[in-house]
Amino acid sequence: MAARVTAHRDYTIAKIDDRIYSGFLEHLGRAIYSGIYEPGHPTADAQGFRGDVAEVVKALQMPFVRYPGGNFVSSYNWEDGIGPREDRPTRLDLAWHTSESNEIGIHEFMDWCEIVDTKPMLALNLGSRGLDEARNFVEYVNGPTGAYWGDLRKKNGRAEPWNCRLWCLGNEMDGPWQIGQKTAHEYGRLSGEVAKALRAFDKSLELVVCGSSNPKMPTYPEWERIVLEHTYESVDYLSLHMYSQNKAKNTAEYLALSETLDRYIGTIQSVINVVKANKRSKHDVAICFDEWNVWYHSHEQDKAILQGMEGWPKAPRLLEDIYNFEDVLQVGLTLNTFIRRADVVKIACIAQIVNVIAPIMTEPGGPVWRQTTYWPFLLTSLYGRGTALRLAVASPTYDTETAGEVPYLDIAGVQDDAGRTITFFAVNRHPDRAITTAVSLEGFAAAKVVDHQVMTHPDLRAVNTMEQPDLIAPKPGTGAAVEGGILHLTLPPYSWQMIRVGV
Incomplete structure (x- = not known):
């Protein structure tokens, strides 16, 4: 099976915003407690943060981490999360039917961000609360001393503002599962007024308004249109969410879901353009895809806790997809989809980082290990920064119920900012046939392969475990070479590859 690709130096999509490699940390399950934070762990620092976890998180080079949710x-x-820990209340969390000790709050999270070299993307409660609480939180985080909230922050140990620039106006407010669900008009009015208040405090803040929780919502995409009609001039990003599932164990259909994702992004881009045109606006609103991942492996095991059959446990094992x-x-x-949509997707957050539908797992008192999905995220984060190339791809296809005709070869190309390296990320969707691929490098100087990493395994269900943490990991590839301005490579069946070409 053969495929052809053309990469031309002058045919580009957009500069990739590094923030598409961001993460998400929610007060949910063991994401925080026994995830990033475990006092008494052999690697814990003086604040109780696990050093082994911080090390593998920091390696991902996530520009931002969204916090504290989520639902x-x-x-x-x-x-509840400020002031002396001994005075903080324990609350019952209605979203996940667990108890929250509030040992970790905004001060501790900000300290952890410094440890792992990331920046905060903070979410405001527009479900059970509203404008005043949102304004107060922003002022507590960013306001000067000499006024009430800045002085309270100073009293609690932090005199200087944190200067958080990125704020989410609620979470999944279209969802019937959400505490404080709203109609599009209700939410649009509220978020528009909150945005106005935050702009009065600081015009330079970047604000994210909620779009659809997923493309199967009955209100999609009318929700986006209505919300943007209320907020377009006041916000910078529209939030989208999507989780991939393979409950039917049909790999061909599962791997077609990225085509659905691409169409989801395209549809919302069109809605944004329509609202912009209706308002005769010069302002641009981009997409913030601040929840995405695979999520379905743990659904059955989570039911007892989520249905309240186990009381209100603290930091139980929830959403721990292996x-x-x-x-x-x-x-x-x-x-690859986010790279190819770099013109409109400016922020994306893998949900989540540790233990909860996460690329990183921990054992209380024990080790940390990298899940299989850690590796494509790591290598794409490290080398998928620069300018997205507009590739011309000719590939054999297969027919799906999910997305119609789907190419067996999925490929994205990135040229680094220095113009010295092109990196290709490629997936072969075919179950038993390799794809011999010729990539024509047009307009680039003499080239050679400088790095080639391959991930493949005969067992699709193979996993990394605490006992075998490196069973699934990248391995150096062989056979990729540039001859006469053409990159020749072979993609084994069901494989992911990264090929870096020096030019």
């Missing part, structure tokens, strides 16, 4: 934020009182090799391909396909 959790829609009934969260941020004031990812297999098949999921490596899905994560690679998703990241």
